[in-house]
Amino acid sequence: SERAPAEHIGRAQARARCGKKGKPMPVDQSVYPAKELCSRCGFCNTSLIAQVQDACAFLGAGMARIDQLEHTVHGRPRQEEELYFGVQDGLRPIQVAPEARTGRRAWTGVVTSIACEMLRSKAVDAVLCVSSTVDKPLEPKPILARSVEEVLQTGGVKPMLSPNLLPLEELWQVRGEDIQRLLFIGVGCQVQALRSVEADLGLKELYVLGTNCVDNPRNAEALHRFLQSASETPETATGFEFMQDNRIHVKHSDGRYERIPVFSLKEPQNCTGVIAKSCYSCFDYVNALTDLTVGYMGVPWQGGRMTEHQQYCVVRNERGQKMLRLSQSVLELGQAEELQVDGRLSRQQLLPEVLRPELDLAFGQRKPRPEPPRWLAELLSEVFTWLGPQGLDFARASIDRATLRNLVCLEVDLLKKRAGQQMELDATLPKHAKKIRSQYQELFETLLETYRG
Ligand code: FAD
Ligand code: SF4
Ligand code: SF4
Structure with a gap:
């Protein structure tokens, strides 16, 4: 299922052949081509901007292009049984062996460890990944890392929109031919833009390693508000995650962990506007165009x-397999069956209850209400974890939730604009989003009715 390798023409020739060079926008530009839907992916801050209409995940056919790009990148389209996790050669539990874990990491550091092994084995000359500064550990600073020491500084999620494609300008314009093999690490919207211009980069080899991604805060102010x-x-937080035990785990610089039940957020109505508009328009939770995607939500809760918690990976093609092979000395892979755990209630039963508060928040309709006592919030988290979907079904529930919420948000926005603007939502949706909608058609229409106002 591997595609034919792109003809290698070198950077100078690629530039000449591409012929399309634009003027990069400054990073502090306030309006980008995709306007309020822009995920600030960094593409427009490079001279590749001339191709933005065909590359941007939020312009023109947008994420509907994933269907064709999956075919191009992986050599075949997504099959029926790949509806949720995308084209795959395998889906496995994964973790970094305890003795090989790095200091800075989100989970066990699978992504960082693979990146280091790709450099150590000389499979790549550089890794494009996201670092940060010491005083602002949660704010993203994408870099072209040339050494293992540099990559080790980049572990951990920077939970904010990140201009990951920005260092392509350095690669494309400044580096000449000294970086021929690149490993790119990023999330779905960034990877879609990258894949759209892959042939124009003049690289001998491109490996793409990504993470799942959803609901990213739009900037530092939004993150702080959350x-x-x-x-x-909040001032000592160095990371957080919505975990499978229905609690938000916040890591702190002094080594403390807070575990906050999702039902006891303080004044959740203040979180309106925290999530970027792009993420309310996104249908690529599982980063379908990577060679290898890493996440956590498909693993049953282990406490x-x-x-220290196991993760899982989706290997999409031969390049993904090669990344795992080159890193096998530091990774522990489990069996796919370990992820197949059913909950007591189906995700279909729980979805309406989960979606309403989310949509209230999205439309700024969340009303202030008294916080439940902590013991009750803890109990609710326990009950939901015990009753709710687990393992891959928990992951499917998360994908259903984000997909349906975003479909309702986009459709309601469109209905408001329709008088002056005849846009077809379906023309911008990948097939998997339409299929998920058809599984919940009745619920979708009820929610649409409720929020169209
Ligand atoms: P590490 O070894 O710590 O490496 C993390 C890598 O992520 C680094 O290489 C860095 O380059 C990259 N990175 C950090 N911040 C960003 C950013 N803002 N944009 C792009 N790349 C970045 N997984 C799920 O299963 N479900 C989710 O809902 C989910 N939501 C996520 C939301 C966001 C915004 C992000 C960035 C990730 C999300 N993930 C989610 C993935 C998960 O949090 C971990 O990133 C993944 O399991 C890898 O962990 P690790 O320990 O192997 O990563
Ligand atoms: Fe440009 Fe990226 Fe924004 Fe699209 S999402 S307008 S490609 S910066
Ligand atoms: Fe990009 Fe989608 Fe992640 Fe938002 S949720 S940062 S649009 S991949």
Whole structure:
């Protein structure tokens, strides 16, 4: 299922052949081509901007292009049984062996460890990944890392829109031919833009390693607003995650962990506008165009800290297999069957209850209400974890939730604009989003009716 390798023409020739060079926008530009839907992916801050209409995940056919790009990148389209996790050669539990874990990491550090092994084995000359500064550990700073030491500084999620494609300008314009093999690490909207211009980069080889991604805060102010709702000491937070135990786990610089039941967020109505508009328009939770995607949500809850908890990976093609092979000395892979755990209630039963507060938040209709006592919030988290979907079904429930919420948001927005603007939502949707909608058609129409106002 591997595609034919792109003809290698070198950077100078690629530039000449491409012929399309634009003027990069400054990073502090306030309006981008995709306007309020822009995910600030960095593409427009490079001279590749001339191709933005065909590359941007939020312009023209947008994420509907994933269907064709999957075929191009993986050599075949997504099959029926790949509806949720995308084209795959395998889906496995994964973790970094305890003795090989790095200091800075989100979970066990699978992504960082693979990146280091790709450099150590000289499979790549550089890794494009997201670092941060010491004083602002949660704010993204994408870099072209040339050494293992540099990559080790980039572990951990920077939970904010990140201009990951920005260093392509350095690669494309400044680096000449010294970086021929690149490993790119990023999330779905960034990977879609990258894949759209892959042939024009003049690289001998491109490996793409990604993570799942959903509901990213739009900037530092939004992230801070969320942390104030979730944490007693937001100023020392160095990471957080919505975990499978229905709690938000917040890591702190002094080594503390807070575990806050999702039902006891302080004044959740203040979180309106935290999630970027792009993420309310996104249908690529599982990063379908990577060679290898890493996440956590498909693993049954094991208790403990996220930095010790198993993760899972989706291998999409031969390049993904090669990344795992080259990293096998530091990774522990489990069996796919370990992820197949059913909950007591089906995800279809729980979805309406989960979606309403989310849509209230999205439309700014969340009303202030008294916080439940902590013991009750803890109990609710326990009950939902015990009753709810687990393993791959938990992941499917998360994908259903994000897909349906975003479909309702986009359709309601469109209905408001329709008088002056005849846009067809379906023309911008990948097939998997339409299929998920058809599974919940009745619920979708009820929600549409409720929120169209
Ligand atoms: P590490 O070894 O710590 O490496 C993390 C890598 O992520 C780094 O290489 C860095 O380059 C990259 N990175 C960090 N911040 C960003 C960013 N803002 N944009 C692009 N790349 C970045 N997984 C799920 O299963 N379900 C989810 O709902 C989910 N939501 C996520 C939301 C966001 C915004 C992000 C960035 C990730 C999300 N993930 C989700 C993935 C998960 O949090 C971990 O990133 C993944 O399991 C890898 O963990 P690790 O320990 O192997 O990563
Ligand atoms: Fe440009 Fe990326 Fe924004 Fe699209 S999402 S307008 S490609 S910066
Ligand atoms: Fe990009 Fe989608 Fe992640 Fe938002 S949720 S940052 S649009 S991949």
